[in-house]
Amino acid sequence: MKNSAILILAGAGALGIVTLHTSCSKADATASAGEEAAPKNGAKFKEGEGLSLTDEMKKSIALQVADVGEEKVASAITVSLSAMKPHEATGWLSPQHAAQVHPGVEVKLQSEDNGSVVDGTVQRVEQTPIGALGDREVTITTTQPLPLGGRLQATFHARAGEPAPAIPRSALLKTAEGTFVYAVNGTFYIRTPVKTGAMNSDLVEIKDGLYSGDQIVTTPVMSLWLAELQVLRGGKACTCGH
Template identity: 35%
Template sequence: MRRTVLLALVAVNAWTLAGCGPKVVGHQKGESEEAHGGHDHGESGAEGAKYSEGKGIQLMPETGKAIGLSTAEAEERELTPTVAVEAQVYRSASEPSRPGREQAGSAYATAFLPPRLASSLKTGDPASVRTGGGEFSARVWKVESISRDAVNNEEVILEIADSEALLRVGEFVSGVVTRPGGAASVVAIPRAAVLETATGKFVFVENGRFLLRTPVTTGAESADYIEIADGLYAGDVVATQPVETLYLIELRSTKGGGHSH
């Protein structure tokens, strides 16, 4: 990922230096817009990439290939909603049971999730976690909405079946919790297509020859796909890779990276 962004920075800087071609002193009387270079005065960028307000980013084919651009179609998909978790074991299965609390034979791990995701989980929701040593079945033991980390994420505690006491205190596990409700048919796209910024979630949608950054509202998630509850229709084509690089190109064009006459 870092290499892709670095290549994009180099490419964008090269485009900026290249400009729009030789300088022309004003428009000659009767000169067509095409003779002046074929670009609108509301556009910014250079010959490799161009940004137009309301249209989005236009990439030359060579540029798209250089940054590894790929796309996918939003489609109706049966989605079993899951929540990805990264948790740390705080109690091993070899420790004795505590009345009304943690039980011997199970390890316990704590994860911190954004409130929107934590509140969607319930005690008993099934889960699976894995480490280098294998995969373990688990369940949500508690959702502690009053216990939060430094960035306001809420604590979710997993109870992990570990009859052989393989998991050690301090070990990290990763996995998914299956949310209640079962599979449903929704408009979904690959998770990689969603760009998360400080101002919300976006996708880059094909808009003719352009890629237009469009706000979306997301819903259920699986390991590979995410529901788009608002902002897209089935059949819309979105960029799946590399959305961070496309955003960087847009920012470079709109925050002083491009130029306008």
């Protein structure tokens, strides 16, 4: 018995819809054998190779690729703070971010309520007993009074390091399984785990998993992830009594 499943891929301003016709027994067999599994009119997956799309599907989701270059990436760290004293606000930094923020650094605090901005200075960064998973508490003082209980945003700009492989932030895929990119592998796109470093609104430093000159998908990585999930796991949602 054959079943139909609808795969919806959301791209940059485009929507691709693929109807997948699979036999439950055939889908289970190919999945267990680790072989190519997919319809010819949409996405298909091959173990060890990755995901492949037809030219029509690439166009419908506005697929874009780019070479990995080397850049000096300066981290932009945004932290939410609470003003518990008239001239003092506190928040939490991860151990990685705390290593880049030091007492004496000047920062601008923006109110989440009305958007007003005041100047502040990092007073201290310290580990406290209530910090979760090693988080550090950052304390920022101001000369201007702060509304008690008010919520603020502080953005720290760390100094850029040495040139390293870097990718557009849009190319990064974060899932419950980890952090990935889709690397170009011939006619396939293979989901590749990466270790990230410095990050800002535009770029992400890659510490492991990619080399300068590699090609990666810059957009839409979420559509590729949904396609991969549909091809690999969609066959189990059938009504064959399995």
